[in-house]
Amino acid sequence: MSTGPQPEPEPVWFKSSYSGANSTECVETAFLPAGVLVRDSKSSAGPRLAVSAEAWRRFVVACVR
Numbered sequence: 001m002s003t004g005p006q007p008e009p010e011p012v013w014f015k016s017s018y019s020g021a022n023s024t025e026c027v028e029t030a031f032l033p034a035g036v037l038v039r040d041s042k043s044s045a046g047p048r049l050a051v052s053a054e055a056w057r058r059f060v061v062a063c064v065r
Contacts, residue, residue: 011030011031011032011037012030012031013028013029013030013037013039013044014028014029014030015027015028015041016028016029026040026041026042027039027040027041028040028041028044034052034053035050035051035052035053035055035056036050036051036053036056037049037050038050038051
């Protein structure tokens with residue numbers, strides 16, 4: 001018995017621990033098997049930026065230098 005395609009679960013989002021103290025400068029990220037999603041925390045239904053796992057790794061490495 002085939003069940004057909006299953007809906008993908010909603011990503012689990014989290015805010016940066018370095019977000020502004022007044023919460024007006026927050027981004028949220030969600031890790032996926034293929035990479036990372038990034039969105040504006042004030043507009044959770046708005047657009048999402050998808051980046052590959054390798055692009056995210058390079059971004060994080062560049063930030064900690």
